[in-house]
Amino acid sequence: MKKEKAVVVFSGGQDSTTCLFWALRQFAEVEAVTFDYHQRHRLEIEVASDIARDLGIQHTVLNMSLLNQLAPNALTRSDMAIEHQEGELPSTFVDGRNLLFLSFAAVLAKQKGARHLVTGVCETDFSGYPDCRDVFIKSLNVTLNLAMDYQFVIHTPLMWLNKAETWQLADELGALEFVQTKTLTCYNGIMADGCGECPACVLRRRGLEQYLQAKAGVEQR
Template identity: 80%
Template sequence: MKKEKAVVVFSGGQDSTTCLFWALKNFDEVEAVTFNYNQKHKLEIEVASEIAKELNVKHTVLDMSLLNQLAPNALTRDDINIEHKEGELPSTFVDGRNLLFLSFAGVLAKQVGARHIITGVCETDFSGYPDCRDVFIKSLNVTLNLSMDFPFVIHTPLMWINKAETWGLADELGALDYVREKTLTCYNGVIADGCGECPACHLRKRGLDDYLAQKEEK
């Protein structure tokens, strides 16, 4: 029987780590790819590398520093504040990021013989990012297949679930404590429960609190 191989787009955060555990459960062989786009917190890459090492997953880090040159944003520039004004995209949005990340993940996947690509994008709690929408993923899936004449399947395990349900998925995979203690979601570069102040930490904590409360009620 032919073994199925997958590549996970991996940042070392809550969502992508949950997706990594999901991939390990669903595929015979899994690799992870992380992108260095001159994000302020190089700790993100270190965390991703450490998690991949602990889970015995082959890990590739690709240089995407040109993205920072083209699309300055709050995740890469100290002079841009993290904010989300009504009717505007958040300052943490990076133009073209998921388009480029998934395209390069596709190139890598083809080279290693993996037709499955996993990403943690989500339309339920997507902060208004257009490149986290299901319609974008479906469109890109077709484009990647046509561009490389390869039968890619892009999987989005978190697309239609909220943060509480994402914690629930991690728990179902036996990884809730691991995800809570080892991942980096915080925009200010604080591992685990984070700084508690930035939008990413608020979303993460609210989801965890909701999930734990629901679990207690059962």
């Protein structure tokens, strides 16, 4: 794959940034695409742009404002609470988001001569999002190939990793400090370690603590 080109679906968060570093190891040429769907925190787009600039990656921002209009949710509406009731989809779930993002990323990739798409979806820590499941990605991969008569490969480096293992991957890629300090995962729009209270921050912090504890245990042996 070293001679080929990839497009990374990029939000500037922990997962997509780890995937960006992974792609830089795997492919000769890497670009990033970020989607502006009038998300709750515009800082997300700024962070993605800053990271792409830091890494010397060509970065495209696509306007997806229609998604905001069609699928109101806690990530696009400041008056909606961030919550997850048992047996229901989280209020942060955006209907069709990964379907649309990957489809538009594929259109962009084809125009740029890239056959590889990289996304940070994860079934292990998928938070109840149906469009983060492996079966969805495989199905969409077939559909995109048929729709455009073009052989895409969708890569999901984090699909079977928990958050501790995602931190481990970042460390193995030499990007642990970068991901820890320069990404935005927090639902409340606070960079790095975030607010420490929202579901995204709790998951991120717990995973980091587990990884660092495991790493310290190995080093002490």
